[in-house]
Amino acid sequence: MMKFKQMIAAAVCIAALAGCSAMDRTKPVLTPTTVVTQHVTADQVKQAILTAGQGRNWIMTVAGPGVINATQNVRDHSATVRINYSEREYSIHYVSSVNLMASGGEIHRAYNHWVNNLDNDIKVKLAVLAASPQ
Numbered sequence: 001m002m003k004f005k006q007m008i009a010a011a012v013c014i015a016a017l018a019g020c021s022a023m024d025r026t027k028p029v030l031t032p033t034t035v036v037t038q039h040v041t042a043d044q045v046k047q048a049i050l051t052a053g054q055g056r057n058w059i060m061t062v063a064g065p066g067v068i069n070a071t072q073n074v075r076d077h078s079a080t081v082r083i084n085y086s087e088r089e090y091s092i093h094y095v096s097s098v099n100l101m102a103s104g105g106e107i108h109r110a111y112n113h114w115v116n117n118l119d120n121d122i123k124v125k126l127a128v129l130a131a132s133p134q
Contacts, residue, residue, distance in 0.1 A: 025108055025109060029105055029106065030092075032092050036090065038130030044129050048129055049083055049122050052125045053070050058070040059071045063082070066084055072114050077108075079096075079115075097111060
């Protein structure tokens with residue numbers, strides 16, 4: 001009887017750990033909004049976004065004034081975002097994904113990593129643009 005109780009306890013522990021592991025892989029969807037502090041034009045913000053995205057292997061598509069759509073494909077995973085921008089700010093919004101466990105406002109942590117890297121690279125490109133002589 002003691003062996004049976006130990007086996008049940010072990011099974012419960014394994015199930016709990018497996019559940020925690022799956023939960024650790026998803027996080028709330030990141031939606032960065034960045035205020036542009038440099039004195040740049042909307043066209044320069046657009047260029048910074050396109051250059052940063054291409055540098056991170058995002059497929060960048062200009063969708064209209066102030067809007068860029070971007071898709072990241074990694075193995076059998078993909079994410080599509082919409083980037084709204086002006087000379088004052090830009091924001092990166094989740095649109096859709098494949099194989100990233102998106103549900104209830106949460107998504108695989110890889111998505112947040114991709115978006116955070118994109119956001120940081122855009123900031124760097126804007127700083128370089130602002131520092132270069134006009």
